Amino acid sequence: MSGPVVADLTEGQLLARVFPELPTGTATDLGPGDDAAVVKASDGRVVVSTDVLVEGRHFRRDWCTGQDVGWRAAVQNMADVAAMGARPTALVVGLVAPDDLPVDWVVDLARGMSLACAPHGVGVVGGDLSGGEQVVVAVTVMGDLEGRPPVLRSGARPGDVVAHAGVRGRSAAGLEVLGQGLDRHAWRRVVSAYLRPSCPLGAGVRAATAGATAMMDVSDGLLTDARRMAVASGVVIDLKAPEKVFTEDVQVLAAVASATGGRVGDWLLTGGEDHGLLACFPPGRVAPGFTVVGEVREGMPLVLVEGEVRPGSGGWDHFGAGSQERR
Amino acid sequence: MSGPVVADLTEGQLLARVFPELPTGTATDLGPGDDAAVVKASDGRVVVSTDVLVEGRHFRRDWCTGQDVGWRAAVQNMADVAAMGARPTALVVGLVAPDDLPVDWVVDLARGMSLACAPHGVGVVGGDLSGGEQVVVAVTVMGDLEGRPPVLRSGARPGDVVAHAGVRGRSAAGLEVLGQGLDRHAWRRVVSAYLRPSCPLGAGVRAATAGATAMMDVSDGLLTDARRMAVASGVVIDLKAPEKVFTEDVQVLAAVASATGGRVGDWLLTGGEDHGLLACFPPGRVAPGFTVVGEVREGMPLVLVEGEVRPGSGGWDHFGAGSQERR
Numbered sequence: 001m002s003g004p005v006v007a008d009l010t011e012g013q014l015l016a017r018v019f020p021e022l023p024t025g026t027a028t029d030l031g032p033g034d035d036a037a038v039v040k041a042s043d044g045r046v047v048v049s050t051d052v053l054v055e056g057r058h059f060r061r062d063w064c065t066g067q068d069v070g071w072r073a074a075v076q077n078m079a080d081v082a083a084m085g086a087r088p089t090a091l092v093v094g095l096v097a098p099d100d101l102p103v104d105w106v107v108d109l110a111r112g113m114s115l116a117c118a119p120h121g122v123g124v125v126g127g128d129l130s131g132g133e134q135v136v137v138a139v140t141v142m143g144d145l146e147g148r149p150p151v152l153r154s155g156a157r158p159g160d161v162v163a164h165a166g167v168r169g170r171s172a173a174g175l176e177v178l179g180q181g182l183d184r185h186a187w188r189r190v191v192s193a194y195l196r197p198s199c200p201l202g203a204g205v206r207a208a209t210a211g212a213t214a215m216m217d218v219s220d221g222l223l224t225d226a227r228r229m230a231v232a233s234g235v236v237i238d239l240k241a242p243e244k245v246f247t248e249d250v251q252v253l254a255a256v257a258s259a260t261g262g263r264v265g266d267w268l269l270t271g272g273e274d275h276g277l278l279a280c281f282p283p284g285r286v287a288p289g290f291t292v293v294g295e296v297r298e299g300m301p302l303v304l305v306e307g308e309v310r311p312g313s314g315g316w317d318h319f320g321a322g323s324q325e326r327r
Numbered sequence: 328m329s330g331p332v333v334a335d336l337t338e339g340q341l342l343a344r345v346f347p348e349l350p351t352g353t354a355t356d357l358g359p360g361d362d363a364a365v366v367k368a369s370d371g372r373v374v375v376s377t378d379v380l381v382e383g384r385h386f387r388r389d390w391c392t393g394q395d396v397g398w399r400a401a402v403q404n405m406a407d408v409a410a411m412g413a414r415p416t417a418l419v420v421g422l423v424a425p426d427d428l429p430v431d432w433v434v435d436l437a438r439g440m441s442l443a444c445a446p447h448g449v450g451v452v453g454g455d456l457s458g459g460e461q462v463v464v465a466v467t468v469m470g471d472l473e474g475r476p477p478v479l480r481s482g483a484r485p486g487d488v489v490a491h492a493g494v495r496g497r498s499a500a501g502l503e504v505l506g507q508g509l510d511r512h513a514w515r516r517v518v519s520a521y522l523r524p525s526c527p528l529g530a531g532v533r534a535a536t537a538g539a540t541a542m543m544d545v546s547d548g549l550l551t552d553a554r555r556m557a558v559a560s561g562v563v564i565d566l567k568a569p570e571k572v573f574t575e576d577v578q579v580l581a582a583v584a585s586a587t588g589g590r591v592g593d594w595l596l597t598g599g600e601d602h603g604l605l606a607c608f609p610p611g612r613v614a615p616g617f618t619v620v621g622e623v624r625e626g627m628p629l630v631l632v633e634g635e636v637r638p639g640s641g642g643w644d645h646f647g648a649g650s651q652e653r654r
Contacts (some may be wrong), residue, residue: 029372034479035410035544036376041368045356049363052421054459083362094379094465132381138421138465152361217362
């Protein structure tokens, strides 16, 4: 990489490179360049969530391009909005950049965000830049409930059906491929699921419209996030055997498991960062695009798989030893 | 410091310590704990801005407590909303924390944000935590225009009066005191202006109501930010001699200048991070709380002081050698 690094440019020069890459968004009243941006919130409320991506924890620059990181930062934030049953409208981005970070990497970051956002009419309306020791990408997303009540984690009721939209286990399998240094092109289907996860954003709105009682983004693994939903709702969530319901994922994952020594069932139950949506519906009201993966029952809040407790559910803790990215 | 550090706690345990410290806010429909928060935006638009504070660049932990950093992060974000003529409503926070960061520091950060936000009815409605090498505090603020048009940097017109609300130069003087290792209690008036700047938030709304044509937060120094306004508006901004208009600040700064060898005029013109508001008004319509500091004229966009160009205006660049904090 022989181009300029961020220390070669003033903040103004760097912003001049980045601004043209950013998508405007259909809800943008005033984009970057002033003290603040202005975004339409026609519902009279705004949904907001924030996520931080740290180099060495959430991504490695030898595995991920700037575009990958920008894409991922955008998608995982938009997934949080979709999980409320809202439509994402705009992002703002804080970037910490070491002096030796190539300017092209920063421009690529903006492009990756744009690739993820533009198809959904989501704008990148503001940002801040600072020097620092380590790349940090801090994204905040806003969204529009369009008159619907937000769908919380806490609304699951006994008798509800548990359903899932999106892929499962592929990001974890892709991370395993990269970690073992295998041919990323041969396994590009899971590698790209790790590098550029795709959340079924429209499914969030459809679930809310269909009357979902609870919903959340599955970012830390199915068992961990289903347990959070069970605890928030005060219910038992009993999942079906994942190999039986995530049949398309099983087809993709089986060959990766053979090559890596990984286990399909583990990826399906505990793999993080796929950004599928987990939702509960009254029976017979499951929204299009969702697959039934379990049921809600009365009882002490916990998660079962085919009626049984799975010990050592694993999952993600950002400071604990279980963090995938620290492996 | 003998208490636990963040590596001793799970993310859930750390959040359980932090959540009770966070202010709810009058516009909060749904606070932290779900995939996203919900904030009232009764105007049908939301003002949004984001800022990143990096340890070693924007603060030093041997100079600033967690409360100081939390306060500063909140105030500088709220100042950006005020500078649009809006009322801040809510913040979200991303925190990157090294393993050895004391848990008490994180709790203090939340308390400092609360101290700055609660009096204004501003809620801290969400956040994200990650490990990392260096403390990074990424704050995003939202605000309500309450039916008013946003006041941009670009609206200054020849004939307008230039006015300022808030203090000037005190933060830079406080930084100098700390940098020279002088007695911070003896010079606490400027040291606290650095550690806990105060933006006249209400003045932003008053300026918008009074018909301000342009407004911005003075975060990078009066000359630098006035030049930005001049360029955005395509006008000349001619400032009065700062010693003549910032008379209260001069009284405070003169003694500090004697003790440190600093120059009052430099602090007034180029000192950053006071978070005063610079606004332009049609003659005779200056809002209460603002002091007239200059006038707007036709011409090639630039800033003058008493009709003359000041060479080497200095000011802040986050990557350039002029950064105050790198001294």
